[in-house]
Amino acid sequence: MPRSSEVFNLTFDATDPRRLAEFWALALGYQVEPPPDGFASWEEALAAWNVPKEDWDSASAVIDPDGVLPRVYFQRVPEEKTAKNRVHLDVRAWRRSGPDAAPPPLAQRRAAVEAKVAELVAAGATVVGPVEEYDNFWIILLDPEDNEFCVV
Structure with missing residues (x-):
């Protein structure tokens, strides 16, 4: 394969x-x-x-x-970005301990997301804002050319 x-x-x-x-x-x-x-x-x-x-x-x-x-x-490309992305990447800030393992607790995931976001902001990203739904937390960012992505 x-x-x-x-x-x-x-x-x-x-x-x-x-x-x-x-x-x-x-x-x-x-x-x-x-x-x-x-x-x-x-x-x-x-x-x-x-x-x-x-x-x-x-x-x-x-x-x-x-x-x-x-x-x-x-x-x-010669043209600037003009609209919101229809596709984006979700960058995972944490890893599961195994393929069948549950995700870590929300507080641990939040800390990992916030640490990764700080690293990416230092490298040129811009924070759009955090989102929390149910037992999920992520932060929406823009890369240095304003492409949207999330750190989850």
Whole structure:
């Protein structure tokens, strides 16, 4: 069975692909995609492929360090974001202790969410606001280019 990273990419339109890649690498626990084998840097690879220098910052990507989860790709587009996202990511701030384990208590989840939000705000996110429903708590944020996402 193929890994999810071989089945699809998640793609963001961006004004500054590198900045968004660095932000989302931190948010997801990913890493910025390294240059292909045989190249010491992306600049070296792009020069070898005769990509014009003005296009070197037109894209970036982040990958799961374990190679299991989907690659996230950021491509430069000329237009600014104009409307609310119809799809968004929920960044999990806590982990279950096992596949069949119950989630941790709400107070523990809240503390994990608030800690992750503080980290992401320091990296350029903006808080929209918290939401609490039943036994759930999450905070809605905007990434550095105003894409909505939640920390749960």
